[in-house]
Amino acid sequence: MNILLITIWKPRKGGIVTRVENLIRFSKHNFSIITYEKYINLPILRAISFVVYGFFKAILMRFDIIHAHYAIPQGFLGLLLKKVKKKPLIITVHGSDILVLGKNRIAKFLVANVLKNANYIIAVSKYLKREVVNLGVEESKVKVIYAGISFSLENEKEEKGKEKRVVYIGSLVKQKGVDILLKAFKDINAELFIVGDGKERDSLEKISGKKVYFLGERKNLDKIFSKASVLVLPSREEGFGLVLLEAMSRGIPVVATRVGGIPEIINKSGLLVERENVEELRKAITLILNNRKIAKKFSYLGRKTAKKFSWRKMAHEVDCIYEALVS
Structure with missing residues (x-):
């Protein structure tokens, strides 16, 4: 079976690219990819040009199913192709397409209509499924399929000396709450490594200590992970939080906010705090840095939890949807 993927793709990084990469790796079907052109920097122009370019490129291609990652503009392009090519459309929602764009009334209307007209919706967490259903999408056509993790001997965290290192990995945008982490870190005796980039970087550097x-x-994040004492994800909104699984699989204790799909991953395997609560975040990080017994407990529980998430399982569940749609 031939699947047309409409998605963010390399050289960009992040949870979506990782998920798509592993879907291609473990699925038994064949894939073609349509993605953004690199040279247009204005978001609105990029989205419009992407839909136009993608439509005329895809119209000449042969495929059995359209699978878009993100509701707009990827899902919108998928919907146009569905109507013209008469092929079923699956949309995977990842978080910001619902949680961020959904705050704009026009974008929310567009997202809701795109999702309602898809044949199937994949949500990366139970939380996102509820948000999709709240937009008016039939619950019966929304399925939760979690991300996975790749385990290897290299996933073991190296034993460190006395250095205490706090790590954040992700985009530097407002929804990720890095400004809250910087405020919480001011009274913590440790090093803070911030990995990633984004439009908030300059303002964040100005308030950093x-x-x-x-x-x-x-x-390559292996070296960063190997020296981390704790990984922190202080998000204001989060669809899933794949970086948490990556850290937990390596035995790194995690601290994160109680938002979106994060509690579904961590449960009791790490420390959860309320979003934008500087003092609670500071106390949670300090507890793990200063209490070796608690750090070891969450290291063990994190690895145990992470083993439940498999890329192979994810791909198999997606394959089942593909096959059901064309049977």
């Missing part, structure tokens, strides 16, 4: 290092994008 001593022992805070902005490392930008990193292709």
Whole structure:
């Protein structure tokens, strides 16, 4: 079976690219990809040009199913192709397409209509499924399929000396709450490594204190993970939080906010705090840095929890949807 994927793709990084990469790796079907052109920097123009370019490129291609990652513009392009090519459309929602765009009334209307006209919706967490259903989409056509993790011997965290290192990995945008982390870190005796980039970077660097290092994008995170004492995800909104699984699989204790799909991952395997609560976040990070017994407990529980999430299982569940749609 031939699947047309409409998605964010390399050289961009992040949870969506990782998910798509592993879907292609473990699925038994064949894939073609349509993605953004690199050279247009204005978001609105990029989205419009992407839909136009993608439509005329895809119209000449042969495929059995359209699978879009993100509701708009990817899902919108998928819907146009569905109507013209008469092929079923699946949309995977990842979070910001619902949680961020959904705050704009026009975008929310567009997102809701795109999702209602898809044949099937994949949500990356139970929380996102509820949000999709709240938009008026039939619950029966929304399925939760979690992300996975790749385990290897290299996933073991190296034993460190006395250095205490707090790590954040992700985009530097408002919804990720890095500003809250910087405020919480001011009274913590440790180093803070911030990995990633985004439009908030300049303003975040201005409010950062001593022992805070902005490392930008990193292709290989193994060295960062191996030296981390704790990974923090202080998000204001979060569809899933794949980086938490990546840290937990390596035995790194995690601290994150109680938002979106995060509690579904962590449950009791890490520390959850209320979003935008600087003092609670500070106390949680300090507890793990200063209490070796608690750090070891969450290291063990995190690895145990992460083993329940498999890329192979994810791909198999998606394959089942593909096959059901064309049977």
